[in-house]
Amino acid sequence: MGDKVERIKKWAKAIKSQDWKCSAWLSPDGYLSCCIAHDYGCAEAYVFEDKRLRKHYDQELRRCVQRKGYKLTGWIMYAGVRLYSNFQRLLGKAQY
Template identity: 50%
Template sequence: MNLIQTIRWVVVASLLSSCSFPPKPQTLPERDFVSDGCSLWPDGDIADCCVRHDYLYWQGGSPAERKRADQSLRRCVTEKGHPLEAWTMYVGVRLGGHGWLPTPFRWGFGYDWPRGYFESAPIDMENEHPDANLPGKRHEP
């Protein structure tokens, strides 16, 4: 099996597995909230956008909530005057932040893997996390 076939199988299995599990009810995440800021980007003047996005990813929720969180990140970074970076970050989080991936930055990373997607209470996307500088809640990679 070549690399392309392997990747295809992983994607198909991931998509099918999300269809076979019923949504889990919302509970508080098991892990404390941590943020690495903008991960692969210099934090600069967009750090607050990234920490809010990390907070939403920590909480997890439904696929629609993940899409809104990613759109909120893109909008915030664009409004700070970085439209190219915003688009690149948006594509990166849409591809790499899937809730079924076993990564430390996946959707719902506050829960043990595999948590996947679940329905949660509606989130106010304009005030996702008003205090982006929670003491003791941020770590540097």
């Protein structure tokens, strides 16, 4: 039980820290909901230290943005978040 509580605390702290700034991407008026969902997903992946979960949420971000009509932006954002997460992992600061 204590492990679950600690993971929830870690998740809440990750969300509050705003380490994931997808929501600040250019002018996300048309796809802000996609960015918020991605931010929460990344926090979940961080808590569970699961790089597959992080990749899943990165792919969901791309698909969501594209469904909103921003085809190219979806791919650019996907490339950016994948590069960022892999770069952080190389530096030993993995945010999954």
